[in-house]
Amino acid sequence: xxxxxxxxxxxxxxxxxxxxxxxxxxxxxxxxxxxxxxxxxxxxxxxxxxxxxxxxxxxxxxxxxxxxxxxxxxxxxxxxxxxxxxxxxxxxxxxxxxxxxxxxxxxxxxxx
Amino acid sequence: xxxxxxxxxxxxxxxxxxxxxxxxxxxxxxxxxxxxxxxxxxxxxxxxxxxxxxxxxxxxxxxxxxxxxxxxxxxxxxxxxxxxxxxxxxxxxxxxxxxxxxxxxxxxxxxx
Numbered sequence: 001x002x003x004x005x006x007x008x009x010x011x012x013x014x015x016x017x018x019x020x021x022x023x024x025x026x027x028x029x030x031x032x033x034x035x036x037x038x039x040x041x042x043x044x045x046x047x048x049x050x051x052x053x054x055x056x057x058x059x060x061x062x063x064x065x066x067x068x069x070x071x072x073x074x075x076x077x078x079x080x081x082x083x084x085x086x087x088x089x090x091x092x093x094x095x096x097x098x099x100x101x102x103x104x105x106x107x108x109x110x111x112x
Numbered sequence: 113x114x115x116x117x118x119x120x121x122x123x124x125x126x127x128x129x130x131x132x133x134x135x136x137x138x139x140x141x142x143x144x145x146x147x148x149x150x151x152x153x154x155x156x157x158x159x160x161x162x163x164x165x166x167x168x169x170x171x172x173x174x175x176x177x178x179x180x181x182x183x184x185x186x187x188x189x190x191x192x193x194x195x196x197x198x199x200x201x202x203x204x205x206x207x208x209x210x211x212x213x214x215x216x217x218x219x220x221x222x223x224x
Contacts, residue, residue, distance in 0.1 A: 033211060042200060042216035043155075056211055091155065093212075100145060100157040101202075101212055 002026065004104035006092050012110045013082055021077040021107045025094030032075050033101065034067055035091045043091065049075065082111045116144075116201040116215030124221045131188040133218040135201030136181075142206045144177055146186050149198045149217070158186075158199075163206070191222045 005024045013019050025032050034046040045059040049069040060066070064082075069075040079086055089108050093101040119134045135144070146158040161168045161177045161184065168175045174187040188195055200217045204210060 035214070043214040045211055045213055048211035059211075093155075095212075100160050101155075102157070103147075103155040105154055 004092055004094055004102050006090075006104035006107050008107060009105065010108045010110075012112065014112050015084060016081055018078065018080045019082055019109065021079075021090050021092075021109070023075045023077070023092030023094075023104060025073065025075070025092070026102055027073075029094035029096055029102075030072070031095045031101075032069055033093045033095075034075070034077050035093070036088045037091060037106075038088045046077070046090075079109075082109075084111050087111045116203050116213065118199070118201055118215045118218040120218060121216070122219045122221070124223070125191055127191060127193055127222055127224045129191055129222075131191050131195070131220055131222070133186045133199050133201075133220070135184045135186070135215055137184075137201075137203045137215075138182065139203075140206050141179070141203045142210075143204050144175075144184050145202045145204070145212065146173075146175060146184075147200045147202060147214075149200065150196075155200070188220075191220075193222050193224045196220060196222045 007022045030051045032049045035043040047067045048056040064080045067077045087110050089106040091106045093103045095101040116135045116137045143162045145160045147155045149155045159170045159175050161175050172189045177184045198217045198219050200214050202212045202214045204212050
């Protein structure tokens with residue numbers, strides 16, 4: 001596949017549980033981004049990986065949120081002790097530096 | 113905080129009319145990009161304009177950039193019902209390793 005893929009497409013969890021969201025970027029793209037979008041809202045930047053540089057974590061809303069990018073490719077966004085306000089669509093994108101971003105289809109997270 | 117702010121928040125037009133959306137931003141940029149999103153998922157890149165460019169065309173899309181006013185506009189000519197979507201502008205700062213920051217979007221409705 002040539003595009004960005006994300007899994008799962010939908011995730012329903014109970015408040016207090018941990019969740020892991022996965023992103024497979026386009027091969028060769030050095031930059032990977034995570035965003036969050038609540039219903040009817042714009043995109044909220046969460047975290048940005050660029051090559052081997054330290055990630056820009058400035059958008060993470062709390063220390064319950066963390067992300068890794070292994071081997072410069074696949075990324076996992078982890079949310080610990082989920083809260084209802086974490087419910088949103090989590091979008092991943094990848095790009096080559098300074099260029100257009102290609103978005104995955106997103107993971108819709110619902111915290112009950 | 114979000115960099116770009118789109119105006120208007122919502123726009124309703126008839127098929128065949130032109131739609132104009134504006135975006136203002138606050139700091140220096142390397143480039144500005146416009147994206148479209150249907151049904152709350154799947155952002156698609158439309159067009160990228162660099163800070164040294166003033167106007168760019170792609171099919172029925174025309175984008176202008178005025179760096180002195182820190183603003184951009186997206187014009188969709190001869191609109192179609194299929195253009196109904198949310199449109200977001202996004203800016204990338206001039207320094208390497210900066211993330212793309214999105215505005216809150218304009219919701220366009222085109223009725224037939």
